[in-house]
Amino acid sequence: MNRPAIFDALSEPVSRRITSGLSRIALVLRTQAWRGAEPEGVTPTQAQALTALREGGEGMRLAELAAQLGVSAPTMSVRVNALIAKGLVVREAGVDKRSIRLRLSPAGAELLERSARWPDFLARAVGVLDEREQEDLLRSLVKVIRTLQVEGDVAPQRMCVTCSHFRPFAHPDASLPHHCAYVDAPFGDRHLRLACPEHEDAPPPQQRAAWERFTEQAPGSAPGSAPA
Amino acid sequence: MNRPAIFDALSEPVSRRITSGLSRIALVLRTQAWRGAEPEGVTPTQAQALTALREGGEGMRLAELAAQLGVSAPTMSVRVNALIAKGLVVREAGVDKRSIRLRLSPAGAELLERSARWPDFLARAVGVLDEREQEDLLRSLVKVIRTLQVEGDVAPQRMCVTCSHFRPFAHPDASLPHHCAYVDAPFGDRHLRLACPEHEDAPPPQQRAAWERFTEQAPGSAPGSAPA
DNA sequence: CCCGGACAGATAGTAGTCCTAACGGTTGCT
DNA sequence: AGCAACCGTTAGGACTACTATCTGTCCGGG
Numbered sequence: 271m272n273r274p275a276i277f278d279a280l281s282e283p284v285s286r287r288i289t290s291g292l293s294r295i296a297l298v299l300r301t302q303a304w305r306g307a308e309p310e311g312v313t314p315t316q317a318q319a320l321t322a323l324r325e326g327g328e329g330m331r332l333a334e335l336a337a338q339l340g341v342s343a344p345t346m347s348v349r350v351n352a353l354i355a356k357g358l359v360v361r362e363a364g365v366d367k368r369s370i371r372l373r374l375s376p377a378g379a380e381l382l383e384r385s386a387r388w389p390d391f392l393a394r395a396v397g398v399l400d401e402r403e404q405e406d407l408l409r410s411l412v413k414v415i416r417t418l419q420v421e422g423d424v425a426p427q428r429m430c431v432t433c434s435h436f437r438p439f440a441h442p443d444a445s446l447p448h449h450c451a452y453v454d455a456p457f458g459d460r461h462l463r464l465a466c467p468e469h470e471d472a473p474p475p476q477q478r479a480a481w482e483r484f485t486e487q488a489p490g491s492a493p494g495s496a497p498a
Numbered sequence: 499m500n501r502p503a504i505f506d507a508l509s510e511p512v513s514r515r516i517t518s519g520l521s522r523i524a525l526v527l528r529t530q531a532w533r534g535a536e537p538e539g540v541t542p543t544q545a546q547a548l549t550a551l552r553e554g555g556e557g558m559r560l561a562e563l564a565a566q567l568g569v570s571a572p573t574m575s576v577r578v579n580a581l582i583a584k585g586l587v588v589r590e591a592g593v594d595k596r597s598i599r600l601r602l603s604p605a606g607a608e609l610l611e612r613s614a615r616w617p618d619f620l621a622r623a624v625g626v627l628d629e630r631e632q633e634d635l636l637r638s639l640v641k642v643i644r645t646l647q648v649e650g651d652v653a654p655q656r657m658c659v660t661c662s663h664f665r666p667f668a669h670p671d672a673s674l675p676h677h678c679a680y681v682d683a684p685f686g687d688r689h690l691r692l693a694c695p696e697h698e699d700a701p702p703p704q705q706r707a708a709w710e711r712f713t714e715q716a717p718g719s720a721p722g723s724a725p726a
Numbered sequence: 727c728c729c730g731g732a733c734a735g736a737t738a739g740t741a742g743t744c745c746t747a748a749c750g751g752t753t754g755c756t
Numbered sequence: 757a758g759c760a761a762c763c764g765t766t767a768g769g770a771c772t773a774c775t776a777t778c779t780g781t782c783c784g785g786g
Contacts, residue, residue, distance in 0.1 A: 559734080
């Protein structure tokens, strides 16, 4: 579809410029990290831990939480203790007396409720994209993150594409082609989730099959787009 | 185009899930930051400064560099001194004796040459997207970053869309609709740059006009997509 | 001419982040 | 019973980056 052009020779690969753009956004997220957290009296990483704790369901173990946030267990231990001292998290003994179960306290849940809008400066910027561009962007991000997960660069995510309830392209409707067996309803790319509380890891063969179906289909935005 | 569905009521807004995905990628970039930099004997932030120094052209001032990387001047001062001590950057007196001009040393340029492939783990993940998806993704990122810049959340970027040489949709060819007056050649969305050495800030009225043309056109991927 | 305000950058001092190494208590296998 | 594996914690050190403060330079006014 794209004809050769002078710029094809002049430019670095598209994928590299994309990573440069993603890095730029990562930079902004880092420098603006205190915006939402500080007014609530927590640090950005503490806020991050609270979010993970909510998304991961109740009774998370310490090591789980650490893996989810990509930090070492000692780091997470200190972080969690700070949150416990602030009364935002409670620690309970697990069945195994070595392990612990971490839960949000009511105060922690309420804090998350209040500050759930961060990072809305970025959400506003994303809002300049039209409906279709957002859907395409979300689908692309899902694909990239899933690949990072397979490569071991990031911990398993609670995403639709690895969920046992996910049935890609189960319906002919191009607008709502997928099916979620948990709520038993069709959905589209725009509904794809990255952190679903109802997520349940599918067995690897099912994951692979679903992934193949999901990626091999032409994107919903372009029914007959160039396979050649 | 998208019909109402159960999931429209169940899900948080698409823009919020997108920011969640972007945050996830930012997390990976942060945890993997030492991968490319450490083997070269520099820290990630030092590598970042070197990159900015190359992209920004020769003879950058300290404050400029600090703004580009979203850190305070003192922070950048310390960082630059470390790079000077390592012989990767040279400091020269500016015309104004208060200011300094920072340049990459040959050793610094050579180091960048060697480690320019970071973060290629992310570039590889982006590589699972097909050509068209990458083009769409790049265009969306450009739009988001440009918006962040207008909002003041990030320093001015050397992007095509703010460049005096940029002529959006100057050609009828849907594959190469834009024109770069600097190299005097047509180019497409897939050639859009985020850090062009030849960038020259266009005057605000021209920027606004170009931005309007650039965003109001239907994305190249969908000639007749929903204006309603 | 020189004096003060504005500016550019450098230097403390402090706080947050996060790692590796080493340590106690539990569990389960032999 | 003994020992290895496991879970979480504590200790120490490195990196990042902020605010406040300081030194030197430029420029305009008296």
